[in-house]
Amino acid sequence: MSKRPTYEPHESPSLTPEVRVDLPREASEQERLHLDRPAFRDWLELRVGWYGFVRKNLDEPMPPGVGWWQTLGNLLLTLLMFQFVTGIALAMFYSASPETAHASVKHITFNVTLGSFVRGLHVWGSTLIVVVMVMHTLRVFFWGSYKKPRELTWVVGVLIFQVILGFSFTGYLLPWDQKAYWATVVGTRIAATVPFVGDSLLLLVRGGPEVGALTLTRFYAAHVMLLPAALMGLVAIHLYLVRRHHIAGPVLPQRGRPVPFYPNQLFKDAVVLLVGVGMLIYMAIGFPPALEGIADPTGTDFSPRPEWYFLGLYELLKIMPAGYEMLATVVIPGLISIGMLFLPWLDRSDSRHPARRQWIITSGMAVILLIGLMTLKGILETPPPHEVPGEKEEVVAAK
Amino acid sequence: MSEHEPLLDPIDPQRRKVMGAIVGVINLGLIGAIVGPVVGFAASPMKSKMKETWVELMDEHLIAPGEIKEVNFSMRVVDGYHEVERKYTVFLCRTEEGVLCLDPACTHLGCRVEYQSDRRRFICPCHGGVFDEEGRVKSGPPPKPMDRHPVKIEGGKIWISREV
């Protein structure tokens, strides 16, 4: 280790003063960086600052009490990587038109080598991201970590949340099967319930009066260009802010001094990644993604349903009396979004302790309970998906 | 930052202000030049208009009084960059006033309703909308009766007009 002073931990207990005396004087970092023939790492360090950056991140202080709950953010980053990589792979075989979309996804699923697996990673990855993102949000909420000076970390997080939901909504249409088509017919009609501008908004979202070729290209452009670009920017800001303010400790400061991120927290992160990614792979293999029959605007044997995490909204729409659907489509989701965005300013208490911010915790729990119950109701009441019977055999046999 | 020369002569504050303002204006122009065309382009479907087209469905005598018939037909419609044969469904029903043509899209959020002849009701599978045989809301969240398409009978054939 003594040859790599840039990596040396703060206080290395193994180097007793006597040993140090015996060592030749080491070139200072500045001297080493400017040697005529520097070692590669010093050459790189001068130009890029890479090792300093890594060291800074490995030394990131973790207050005592930080642990498993703080690993979720890194799991999210990893899952996002999976989405990006599998998404690029899928895009190589996917073709975004009503004539070809369904056939290309069918081809990916049944003919392309590892196609079902890669598609499975992407489909299950999206679900896992939503689950982990909700857990991450809840942990930040209950820990009160959104309080000064981390308000904007939270706000950017809420924007990320919405972008992720945008990904699900636009991605759901791409296979152009029955459930894709009908979920989008119904989902986009939500835009039409917005007062005054609803009809124009519907045309804007659909790219025309009906869900068709232009809806598909529009959703595809959003799914593979617009939203990824937005997400990358937002995640970069999020991480910058997380580093700038360091991770918040537990609500009640615990005894002890902060320890560096490496190795304890990094190890926990790695364990969680192992479990999370393991689960993802297990789902992708064990429950390969389905594909229903091609979108058919005339078919009747079909009850449309959205992705499961939108089922809460779907149920809310059921119980709204006639003429009040705007409450469920605009007002309630709008209030929840605004409430989330402005949470750091709605919560005026100085303390992060849950007992000291009762009304925030109570209203938060009420919203969580509402969404949870509605989603559960939706899940219990939706019939299982009907797949095209014999589709797989037929296609495999045709090969 | 030791490699940098110290900044020389203190820059004239007036100069900073004026040039800063010019840069600001140029930047606004640049933003406009990027955002303007793209927004106009992407939002162009907001101007799209539907036009009424008449199609012939079937012989008039094929539908008995009080009967409800589900009719599938297709029309050539322009779908963005190409013209396609698109399938549609309507429900025809003969009442005392004549033949009614009901659109199967639920007026709530657009799911396709299904006719249940034993109950003589149109049922929406999505959020439980129920309509009677003339398309009036009987229960559930739909805010208005089912849409009707204009019908005409010419030469013993039923024609309807649909906006596409």
Ligand code: HEM
């Ligand atoms: C895919 C999306 C997201 C990624 C990749 C991400 C990433 C991260 C990472 C790596 C951390 C530090 C480690 C940790 O606390 O787990 C973090 C912290 C944080 N995140 Fe996120 N996050 C995401 C979504 C969100 C959302 C949706 C919110 C809130 C609505 C949010 C709010 C916060 C806040 C306030 C912190 C600081 C916590 C503290 O200092 O204790 N994040 N995020």
Ligand code: FES
């Ligand atoms: S779409 Fe028919 S009840 Fe909602």
